[in-house]
Amino acid sequence: MNIDKRLVRKDSLEKLFDILKRNSKxxxxxFTKNGKxxxxxxxxxGAISTGYIQTTxxxxxxxxxxxxxxxxxxxxxxxxxxxxxDLNDIPDVILWGVRPCDASGIxxxxxxxxxxxxxxxxxxxxxxxxxFGFSCSKSDEYCFCTSVGGNPGNTAGSDILFTLLGExxxxxxxxxxxxxLAVVDLAQNLFEKTDISGxxxxxxxxxxxxxxxxxxxKLDKFFESKEWIEQSLRCLGCGACAYxxxxxxxxxxxxxxxxxxxxxxxxxxxxxxxxxxxxxxxxNPRNVQSARWRQRIMHKFSYMxxxxxVYGCTGCGRxxxxxxxxxxxxxxxxxxxxxxx
Amino acid sequence: MVxxxxxxxxxxxxxxxxxxxxxxQGTGNKTRALxxxxxxxxxxxIFDSRCIQNLAAYVTKKEVKExxxxxxxxxxxxxxxxxxxxxxxxxNDNNLLVLGITPESxxxxxxxxxxxETFVHQYQIEIDARNKEMLDKLAKMTSAERWxxxxxxxxxxxxxxxxxxxxxxxxxxxxxxxxxxxxWIPVPSTELGNLEWHIMRAMHLTGRCIDCDACYNACxxxxxxxxxxKRMLVDAKEHFxxxxxxxxxxxxxxxxxxxxxxxxxx
Amino acid sequence: xxxxxxxxxxxxxxxxxxAGADLTGTSxxxxxxxxxxxxFPCTGRIDYMLLLKAFDEGADGIIVSGCHxxxxxxxxxxxxxxxxxxxxxxxxxxxxxxxxxxxFSWVSAAEGAKWAEIVNTTVASIRELGxxxxxxxxxxxxxxxxxxx
Ligand code: SF4
Ligand code: SF4
Ligand code: SF4
Ligand code: SF4
Ligand code: FES
Numbered sequence: 001m002n003i004d005k006r007l008v009r010k011d012s013l014e015k016l017f018d019i020l021k022r023n024s025k026x027x028x029x030x031f032t033k034n035g036k037x038x039x040x041x042x043x044x045x046g047a048i049s050t051g052y053i054q055t056t057x058x059x060x061x062x063x064x065x066x067x068x069x070x071x072x073x074x075x076x077x078x079x080x081x082x083x084x085x086d087l088n089d090i091p092d093v094i095l096w097g098v099r100p101c102d103a104s105g106i107x108x109x110x111x112x113x114x115x116x117x118x119x120x121x122x123x124x125x126x127x128x129x130x131x132f133g134f135s136c137s138k139s140d141e142y143c144f145c146t147s148v149g150g151n152p153g154n155t156a157g158s159d160i161l162f163t164l165l166g167e168x169x170x171x172x173x174x175x176x177x178x179x180x181l182a183v184v185d186l187a188q189n190l191f192e193k194t195d196i197s198g199x200x201x202x203x204x205x206x207x208x209x210x211x212x213x214x215x216x217x218k219l220d221k222f223f224e225s226k227e228w229i230e231q232s233l234r235c236l237g238c239g240a241c242a243y244x245x246x247x248x249x250x251x252x253x254x255x256x257x258x259x260x261x262x263x264x265x266x267x268x269x270x271x272x273x274x275x276x277x278x279x280x281x282x283x284n285p286r287n288v289q290s291a292r293w294r295q296r297i298m299h300k301f302s303y304m305x306x307x308x309x310v311y312g313c314t315g316c317g318r319x320x321x322x323x324x325x326x327x328x329x330x331x332x333x334x335x336x337x338x339x340x341x
Numbered sequence: 342m343v344x345x346x347x348x349x350x351x352x353x354x355x356x357x358x359x360x361x362x363x364x365x366q367g368t369g370n371k372t373r374a375l376x377x378x379x380x381x382x383x384x385x386x387i388f389d390s391r392c393i394q395n396l397a398a399y400v401t402k403k404e405v406k407e408x409x410x411x412x413x414x415x416x417x418x419x420x421x422x423x424x425x426x427x428x429x430x431x432x433n434d435n436n437l438l439v440l441g442i443t444p445e446s447x448x449x450x451x452x453x454x455x456x457x458e459t460f461v462h463q464y465q466i467e468i469d470a471r472n473k474e475m476l477d478k479l480a481k482m483t484s485a486e487r488w489x490x491x492x493x494x495x496x497x498x499x500x501x502x503x504x505x506x507x508x509x510x511x512x513x514x515x516x517x518x519x520x521x522x523x524x525w526i527p528v529p530s531t532e533l534g535n536l537e538w539h540i541m542r543a544m545h546l547t548g549r550c551i552d553c554d555a556c557y558n559a560c561x562x563x564x565x566x567x568x569x570x571k572r573m574l575v576d577a578k579e580h581f582x583x584x585x586x587x588x589x590x591x592x593x594x595x596x597x598x599x600x601x602x603x604x605x606x607x
Numbered sequence: 608x609x610x611x612x613x614x615x616x617x618x619x620x621x622x623x624x625x626a627g628a629d630l631t632g633t634s635x636x637x638x639x640x641x642x643x644x645x646x647f648p649c650t651g652r653i654d655y656m657l658l659l660k661a662f663d664e665g666a667d668g669i670i671v672s673g674c675h676x677x678x679x680x681x682x683x684x685x686x687x688x689x690x691x692x693x694x695x696x697x698x699x700x701x702x703x704x705x706x707x708x709x710x711f712s713w714v715s716a717a718e719g720a721k722w723a724e725i726v727n728t729t730v731a732s733i734r735e736l737g738x739x740x741x742x743x744x745x746x747x748x749x750x751x752x753x754x755x756x
Pocket of ligand 4: 497498499500501502503504505559560561562563564566
């Protein structure tokens, strides 16, 4: 599909929201509590947070929720009965206000859930999502999308990408996919014809800080480096970096039972936790934090490119912002690039 | 901090300690922990009002402990944590030297933990005005309102356990939440799982928490979980009298008085 | 609608309250049958997490009971327990868990009548309060499909 460019006036965004609501769409948009933002089911346009460089949590939750029931089970005299998730129950969702680094992260996450095993639940959830990306006109010292192949106006992953056209507050809407087009069809008159073409001057400027290709090559011989120990000494081994990351996909499967019935649920897990790799025997192959930190970087910059042909990092900078001890991934990647093996 | 840098260098040069734990300038406006093992790195040490991470969380960390004798730049909350940890046999004079930083930002070195304890006991743990106000506000609510407040506040918690990781007192190699036989607390982030996790956390910290706010500062979602431990602190004082972490090891919740008072047991 | 029958779980120490409850039975004192008794070696073993688990599983009220102070079979289990109850109760109060639904008592092996009274008044007061829907609502998972942030 050719990208169709339209103009959306400042006031039209709210009208669009209302029209979508009238068409009974569920809209997940940034919502702020205690100064931290995440994507929530939103009923009113006014409740949507604005002005954020990046939301605290990523939008991956929409297809890979922190907690998801896989099946129900119950035990009776007749035996065990099991009921799986009804994929038809998954609602249509509009994901509103996603930054390009999150939108492109959906592709990276999908590559994991479509690898050897096709994850039906994830695939179905995602198929119901229409992504409204919003380009970045600002960035901060933690952003580095341009170093990992992205950019502040990247259309990858978005169904429609909105770019703020300066002070007046109008938007350029790039309609990228059929899904995006279906939304435009609901509100034709809000998407005006336009001959505006260049959006670059409205985007944040973000110089490239390292080369992800170089990092990948470097990592091939970096497994035994002392650098991992140096970098990770202050790491506390929590799950903050993984849980806010748009591409971290590790999960745990747990049975939550009450008496004779219960559910099997999938919930987020993190390679940073000390128990993540503990074997039943008690042996832990990653028994120090440096091994766990190494796994985090290797997985994203070596194993994923090798096996899935994508990098596991979109440069959103969330992990650096969320880390309680200032483990700044950008700084660490740069020092990996600079250190001699 | 010139004094601190100088002292760190001396200690490392004389091999009195193997590592000095302090703060350095981080990225952006952040500060962060620094582990100085080579004298030349000591120049990176800083100290200012942004240095609020509780460094005592590192003295029980395997990778740090294994380096050998540690010295730690310790503000008042860090010193309190160390006394608490010493009372729980996690640190002692043989493996830790305290380079105290007084509330006036002066360096003060202690020969041993007894001196640290004496110093710490000059000060009371005071809950700051903003949180005191929050506690009062909550106290005035009805029980149902408080329930709603906590269910709402804890709902965002995605169980990253950064609060636990940042707390010096949470050093267990296996936390109750990590047990699954029996499983005490639902592993997934659910309303119930979150509530039980935080009740459990607050109970395990009762009488041990020294109110450093490291847990709250670590939470990527800024959930006011420190209110739980603060309330426990206030109530414990009310019921059992003033207490401070102490080397005598008479931890509040592992001791009792035959005449402890209550008014609810029939 | 049928009258609400509260579900009550009693966590009791083996040496005093359990024996006391036995005495209530053998003395043929009539008392409400809503209580499921769980026997513990000592109140010192009654972990507060167990009380939460009882609410999780649908209890509307809880009784915790053991030997009077100075009568603990293990000397100090109940003194330790008492400290914990004090702090746990205050945490429950702070988090909005209904403290009216948790009754603490000392019942000796000789106090069969007291046990009957504790049970009867607890059942009556929980009947008054109604089912503990607040907690049940939170515990209703895993009926919910998905939990987003
Ligand atoms: S690793 Fe960090 S910077 Fe990269 S995508 Fe994940 S959260 Fe963003
Ligand atoms: S890097 Fe930071 S956020 Fe990640 S596990 Fe370590 S301390 Fe936690
Ligand atoms: S619970 Fe929080 S305030 Fe208390 S000692 Fe631990 S980190 Fe500090
Ligand atoms: S740090 Fe915050 S989000 Fe993470 S487990 Fe603690 S309260 Fe929950
Ligand atoms: S044996 Fe009854 S309370 Fe300890």
